[in-house]
Amino acid sequence: MRVYLPATIGILRQLVEKGEYLPPTATAFALTPALRESYTSGSTEELEYAALLDAARASLRLIAIAQEPSSTDAKEPPRRVVISADIDRVALRPDLDYAVVKVTGPIGLEDVAAVHVDASEAEPAVLAAAAVIDAADLGDPDAEFTLGDVEDHELAWYAPQELPFLLDLM
Structure with a gap:
């Protein structure tokens, strides 16, 4: 199953350096049967894009934590990162949300199909959105507007073999 794991630049570094990454909460997103049923139409590609x-x-939550002064990631660029991986060790979590799945075990670099990362131009919008992600989830219209600003930035696509070069440029 193709899963989408929220990450940060620091997490991406860990994946490249160690060859694997164990998501701390084991939470990922995927095109689940519940997600498919929640849409009246849409191709598989469109529904995977929603996941x-x-x-x-979810990456914004990790960035908010990474920006805390005590975090080892505090010096990393604040960019949304999504790791797309193909794994079989997945359990559905419809109790959380339609697209949420739980991964069991680490994600190896060999499992990674692609990585999606914000460009540097998105950093101010990412920081602003990370600061209000909880308020947006609680329905604050100003926070939702701020999230809309960051979601206007498309994530760039990188092949797994490009990751060392991408990280060298950061």
Whole structure:
């Protein structure tokens, strides 16, 4: 199953350096039967994109944590990162949301199909959105507007073999 894991630049570094990454909450997003049923129409590609966007939004929570002064990621560029991986160790979590799945075990670099990362121009919008992600989830219209600003930025696509070069440029 193709899963979309929310991440940060620091997490991406860990994946490249260690060859694997164990998501701390084991939460990922995917095109699940519940997600498919929640849409009246849409191709598989469109529904997978919806799951990817859910992961990108979850990445904002990780960025908010990474920006705390005590975090080892505090010096990393604040960019949304989504790791797309093909794995079989997945359990559905319809109790959380339509696209949420739980992964069991680490994600190896060999499982990665692609990585999606914000461009540097998105950094101010990412920081602003990370600061209000909880308020947006609680329905604050100003926070939702701020999230809309960051979601206007498309994520760039990178092949797994490009990751060392991408990280060298950061």
